Amino acid sequence: MKLTHCVFAMTVTLLALPAWAEDMPGMKMDGMSGASASPTQVASAEGTIKTIDHDKHTVTISHGAVQALQWPPMTMGFAVSDEQIAGLEAGDKVSFSFSLSGGRATIVSIRK
Ligand SMILES: [Cu+2]
Numbered sequence: 620m621k622l623t624h625c626v627f628a629m630t631v632t633l634l635a636l637p638a639w640a641e642d643m644p645g646m647k648m649d650g651m652s653g654a655s656a657s658p659t660q661v662a663s664a665e666g667t668i669k670t671i672d673h674d675k676h677t678v679t680i681s682h683g684a685v686q687a688l689q690w691p692p693m694t695m696g697f698a699v700s701d702e703q704i705a706g707l708e709a710g711d712k713v714s715f716s717f718s719l720s721g722g723r724a725t726i727v728s729i730r731k
Contacts, residue, residue, distance in 0.1 A: 661727060662687040663716040668709050669694060678704055678726065680713065688719065699726040707731065 666682030681694040697717055703726050707713065715729035 659718055659720040660688065661716060661718045662690075663714070664690075665712070665714050668707060668711045668713060670709055671699075671704055671707065673701065673704070676700060678707075678729075680715070682715075695724065697724045697726045699729065703729050 662685050664680075664682040664685045666680040669679040669681055671678050676699055677696045678699045679694060679696045681692075683692050684690060697715075707729065711731050713729050713731055716727045717724050718727055719725075
């Protein structure tokens with residue numbers, strides 16, 4: 620169930636964000652040819668907001684499995700902007716996409 624949702628969410632995200640959709644296939648191909656040649660990855664997931672830290676600009680989300688990254692469900696922090704987090708609060712169920720670079724996860728888009 621979670622994996623199906625995840626794939627669905629990612630498809631929707633790619634359709635909604637043409638800029639990322641154009642970038643991603645190339646990045647994935649590059650990633651295949653070299654283990655660490657592609658430092659930034661983008662993936663989508665669904666989860667529940669646990670906490671929001673407006674001062675540090677982070678949001679902690681308990682998210683489902685992320686198939687693209689072969690991640691199991693987990694709770695973790697993401698960097699987020701005030702604009703992205705506006706209107707969201709702890710307990711909200713969200714669909715979001717994020718970039719992963721050097722072990723730092725940053726929200727690209729997030730919505731209820
Ligand atoms: Cu995670």
